[in-house]
Amino acid sequence: MPAPDAAQREAARQLDLRKQMREAEEAILARAPEHDLEPSLDRIAAVMDLAGQPQHAYPVIHVTGTNGKTSTARIIEKILRESGLNVGRFTSPHLHHLRERISLGGQPVSIERFLDAYADILPFVEMVDARSAADGGPRMTFFEVLVVVAYAAFADAPVDVAVVEVGMGGGWDATNVADGVVSVVTPVGLDHQHFLGDTLTEVATEKAGIIKPGAITVSAPQADEVIEVLRARAEEVGADLRLEGRDFGVLTRDVAVGGQQISVRSLAGDHTDLFLALHGAHQAGNTALAIAAVEAFLGGGEQPFNDDVLRSALANVTSPGRLEIVRRSPTVIVDAAHNPHGAVALRQALEEEFTFTRLVGVLAILKDKDAVGIMEALEPVLDHVVVSRSTSPRSMRPDELGQLAGEVFGEHRVTVVEALPDALDLAAELADEGGVAGGVLATGSVTTAADVRLLLGVESA
CATH class of the missing domain: 3.40.1190.10 (Mur-like, catalytic domain)
Incomplete structure (x- = not known):
């Protein structure tokens, strides 16, 4: 059998490095x-x-x-x-x-x-x-x-x-x-x-x-x-x-x-x-x-x-996951706001810099956070919210978050969807009801922003 050439040796080395990295991550995450x-x-x-x-x-x-x-x-x-x-x-x-x-x-x-x-x-x-x-x-x-x-x-x-x-x-x-x-x-x-x-x-x-x-x-x-x-x-x-x-x-x-x-x-x-x-x-x-x-x-x-x-x-500065536009038609924005203070800054930016005719929120919030405070801060700018969960094990159950959201937004402005991909699809459909100026805001935690970025094929950070 002929000896592997340099490209093959390098490919094998990279494969081994990725394996070692997975093992190191598992040990650290444990x-x-x-x-x-x-x-x-x-x-x-x-x-x-x-x-x-x-x-x-x-x-x-x-x-x-x-x-x-x-x-x-x-x-x-x-x-x-x-x-x-x-x-x-x-x-x-x-x-x-x-x-x-x-x-x-x-x-x-x-x-x-x-x-x-x-x-x-x-x-x-x-x-x-x-x-x-x-x-x-x-x-x-x-x-x-x-x-x-x-x-x-x-x-x-x-x-x-x-x-x-x-x-x-x-x-x-x-x-x-x-x-x-x-x-x-x-x-x-x-x-x-x-x-x-x-x-x-x-x-x-x-x-x-x-x-x-x-x-x-x-x-x-x-x-x-x-x-x-x-x-x-x-x-x-x-x-x-x-x-x-x-x-x-x-x-x-x-x-x-x-x-x-x-x-x-x-x-x-x-x-x-x-x-x-x-x-x-x-x-x-x-x-x-x-x-x-x-x-x-x-x-x-x-x-x-x-x-x-x-x-x-x-x-040329970037800040991934912070008021970041990750898709057009409809416009999808992700933001890692995870407390009321951050949600207020997010709301103010949306009011000052964007002119959505209809903005639909996708909300997934961690259970140890002030969910009501976050939602109260965002209530004035969201026409409808689709409540779901992120991949974090700390994410609040959608039914629990949905109940809190109903108290903040009114039940007629809240839809609970268990799976985040389905929630994102529904939010896009609801945003389209606002025409070309409809938009989606996915927020509530860093994990929510990351999950939506991945779902829309944006992986670089």
Whole structure:
């Protein structure tokens, strides 16, 4: 039998890598999920010690908040990459596959790089698991392991800077073993109350834990009690707090085809007539925050940024699953809004930037979320809702969600459909009743947005 040629050998190698990746994913996913955790930095700190502290091999821009974290992180990453830097980005959750959470050079980490980093850190993870078990404690969680993989992959690349989004909270979040030279706080609201607390002060106190000594902190507009917490933390550790609305912010904003035209006052100067390829006033705010973060990182907030670099970055930035148009005729929009605060921003963007004659919602919401609050926020813009479930095991049962929806929208505006593909088909039919300007909005969770993207053949993220 003739020896396999180079192409055949490479195909066999890629097949083996995919098999190894599936096995690694299964092992990681078998750990406690990110919504089932024991708040502590002890386990991940022990692993990082054993691994040689890879998270200190590069500067970090650390992003926390309740809504807008992923979009803001992606905008920061895009601007830094346009500036010529090699950037690592860690965000969560993912839409379609684990590797999306770890980005190198603007792309999900390759299978080979992921496996190399995982192989490097796995012995240390197993050592810490064994120590924890001996003391009656838990194994490291799914999220903790992914954070270690990300920090190891960034050190190995190596990256010039890592943009890191917290998973939940801030102070005890696994990502907080890194020390951000710039910390970013997106709008803070109530979410994950069972971990973070029932008041804005409690939530903000946890999120302020990412503010480190000597850091520059940039914050979106916040409620007064949140500002007080951030100010107190900054004074405590000697950080420099810059606030949107006082030190930087959006000057002008106009709706444009495919996005919006904005002008921004940043920390070191004004940037005018920038086209942003994202919809919604909240994305304009995220952009002002991102520009401030980049200026804080590159010039301490004192050096004006190059407008040509900004124009190139913002015109090409993407945020999959966030007010994203994934189909035409009828227009189908997916959005990952999963709490009332995010749903309000979504509603406002729909009211300002779209002119649907009939908009039908496809709603699938996780059972531990404020479903009524989400639906009340969206009620003014939805003519009808089709209630279903996503592929998440945490998705609320359609009959239960349908009952709540009936109380918000009125039973005549609600249809319950068990299977999401059938729900999407029905919503498209109902939207067509509005003519060429009918539309469908699929929302309620990240999983809902991801499932609809897959159903419509959109898989890249």
